[in-house]
Amino acid sequence: MTLRVRFDASDVGGDENSEAFSLFDVATWTDAQKWSLIAFGISFALVVLLWRGIPYGRATYRNKKTGDTYEGWKTFPILWPFKILTVLWHEMSHAIVGVLTGGRVEFISVDAYEGGLTEFKAAPARQPRMALVLPAGYIGSCMFGCALLFCGFDTRAAKYCLAVFGAASVLSTLVCAFTLTKFGIYYHSATMPAKIARRCCPCTGAVKASEKRWHNDLEVGRRMRDQEEDEYGETPEDKMVSLDIMIAVQAAIAAGLALLWYCDDSVALRFAFIWLGSMSALYACADIVQDGLMVGAPVESDCGAMQALYNARVDAYNEKHGHKRRKHHVGEHYYALCWLAISAVTIVATLVGALCVFTQTTAEQAAAAEAFLPSPEKYGPAEFVRSAWASATDAS
8 A cells, every 4th residue: 555645844734735635536535535435345345245144055944833944045144243233223223313202212122133123111101203213223323324434534533433432332232231131141041051962962861851941941931921933933032132242242343443543543443434334324225125125025114114104194184184185105115215315315425525524645644643542553654744743833
């Protein structure tokens, strides 16, 4: 990577020293801007290629209710931690808008199959405005991702984003901890001995007795919680991501971000936020397409709920006014297209805005970023910029 360190000893302003930036003239773009767009392009390609995981073999699956079997690829879900984090942001967006419009959160859950649910307290408690709550999930997670993406175009902004990201992660974990939650270590403690014994000596009576006892305990717990199994024999609590796993995912991401902050004046930290922001924003768009445009049958989604909400109001209006000013039902595709357009425009506006705002070179960004959370390891070219700025300050 060739770095362009550009400065004028007569002026210490980083942005003003560079040649005039023009969005439509690539020759005036700095190396940081070009690498930022390349990082976004790579992130986009990785999300598309790895969306369903890395295939590594074929397997036969069975529907426990119908008994039907089918073959499919076994995949390693390499993007699963980032998807779960995005789903958490999606549900937190529902919760924030719901609270702001008067509702009270009953619980927030994120399931292992990349779904989620935010429930509000039922009447007589004050109800949130669902017309605002429903689109907040898709658009909120997209805007959150765009905020990370925007900060990823500048090193100092990435440091600010690191502090906010850490606070938001702690806050979301506390919110989930004080609502309906599941601890995986405790939840699977009864299954671990049976699974370990089955792998070591699968024919022993102790293993069968352990599995039978576990299944009995599980069925009693399900009846007590009044949860029904789906076609794969799983209850909502079975599919729920446990709080300890969510904490582990966020801790692993935080450790990676901390490592990038430590090295070379944190110049690589911004690429991590470009990746996280791209993942969240693109996931929101893909979720809208899957839930509102590609479904073959009615499913429980925000698009379907918005359709039902609007059509119920249309029915009430038509019943009141008769055929004089009759309104017509709107399908979920309409809302999906509107939300998808808003998300796409937000992503494009974020990229254009970031290019126009952050016009420093990589070395200039690293030198300026030392003012906030300075990194122990220094970036070589940034030292020349700092020396030049210091000399210009002394001369003035």
